[in-house]
Amino acid sequence: MGDFTYLLISGLSLGSLYALMALGLVIVYGILRLVNFAYGEYIMVAGYTLFLLSPSPLPWLVMAVVAAVMAAVMSYLTERIAFRPVREKSLTAMLITSFAVSTLLQNAALLFVSPRARVVPTPGIFSETVIIAGNVTPVREILAIVVSVALLIGFSILLRKTILGIALRAAADKFTMTRMLGVPANLVISAAFVISGLLAGIVAIFWLGRTGSVTPGIGLTPLLVAFVSTVIGGMRSLSGAVVGGYVLAFVTIIFNNLLPGDLYEFREAFIFTIVILILLFRPEGLVRGRG
């Protein structure tokens, strides 16, 4: 039973982070049909903000908030400067732009900070552990679950009850129609990017807390995770992204614990093969969106 609880908690903790990442990616995809390759770099930006703030006397919580906000600001800036001018041209142009933005931000970090890993501050509570059902469990994992679930609830209230949320959902459903009804396109798209960046920033706090350091290439794994989760869950549905995140986390945990040694090395190949198979046989994902 102990093993099971352990797997459950680490699955839920990982899944919560995956779900938030996937949500951040899919909220932009839903409106613009843009697969944002620069998404992982928002996590990197939050990491470097934490690193730059670490000599300051600010309490950790303030640093974390500033870092998450910086990720949102960067997301907004990339939208304004890079994506908006190519938005009307073609989907392919926008996609390649996002790939270029990703390379740009990574190399900016190489150029202006360092190619080596930098230590980010983590609060003492991240390294504490509690014992649940006979297993030593890091408090960080519990915190990740609590914060993510709170965010998911808050996010669904935002989408259902506020005017902005309704506009976002309408835009994700039929963007042209939403514009015709008088919803300003730029505002909705900017809002989507800000939310996307904010989610990436919050994920970054916990993601970086696992290793305690940030590198220019840190965004790749979260980006892959977000891709896979959205594909599993369904590119067109926000709840699908969340489901996809949890499914992927549990599949990963099961692979990590059950695959025999020599196959374990190929676990990424296995996971991505599953992605390709899902796209083939259920291109809409596990949760079918409307439209």
Add this chain to the structure above:
Amino acid sequence: MREILGRAPYLNTVLTLLVPLVLIAAATDAFGGTVQQRIVTTMFINMILVLGLQVYMGNSGIVSFAHIGFMGIGAYASAVLSMPPDLKAMTLRDLYDVLQPIDLPFWLAVTVGAGVAGVVAAIISYPLMRLSDAAAIITSFALLVVINDVLVHWSEVTNGPRTLFGVERFTYLWTSAGVAFAGLLFAAWFRESRVGLQLRASRDDRVAAQSCGVNMVFVRWVAFVLMCIYAAIAGALWAHFITSFQPGHFYLEEVFLILAMLVIGGPVSVSGAVIGTILVTLAFEGFRALEGYLNTNQVFGTQVFGLTEFLLALAMIGILIFRPAGVMRGRELRIGRRHRGGRGMPATKERAAD
């Protein structure tokens, strides 16, 4: 002459592009030092990759990442097949016994490498070809990750994540230039061929093309396999040029460089692929020289990393904003009066959202 060019307008494009390319190669051969020879040889290898990408992405309108994985397959297949057995025993300790005694001559190894990549591509890609838009892009990306993962961990063939040493040098300036010229001719022919035209029709309007009897999955598949063969040949030539490499080379940085070349030149035309390769090579070497200058003279007091890619990414975003169809704007270079249908197709306008 005019009669022939009138029948096959692509030959005019090929000749127009070949003249400066041959001049570049000949001038480098005659006057260039070791550094220039290396740069131009690499440029022609990259040109093969860009032309391959043009064959698929330019004609189908679907961005691809996976071809760089096939570049890796070509590189490793050809390197392992052409390595003398005694060297293999030293550098590839875990190699399968079957492969141990094989020692193919260079051109045969390249051909077999391209063949292996082509067969793998043909098998894997067929079911993927019905996917469009985001699904196609993500599967292509996933395929790149899978291939890279296999290259990194299949120590029996690739020496794992470590560097594979001792590949023999066979590729010189005219080797890569010659293959690039052949690749140029084929890409220009393919664009005007029956399958190429059908593929371009499906790019411009998927539904209309299919209603006219275009088998979209099949024509995409042909172009995808061709792209992978191009990439594998380029990978094999590169392996025999650089002589030691690791799986990390066949990943996102290389994807970005090749994509930048095609996008900056203009993906829709073969001329765009060639011009883009030349322009980006010039810019890349210029930026790299600047980075080297800054580092040797300690201008900022510290080492500068990533300036080259940083500036290249900026240039690419600038091109996409101000000239989204690339420098060539989808046209082909031609000498003399325009032939029938002389202007290439304009870049497809896709809707930003439905």
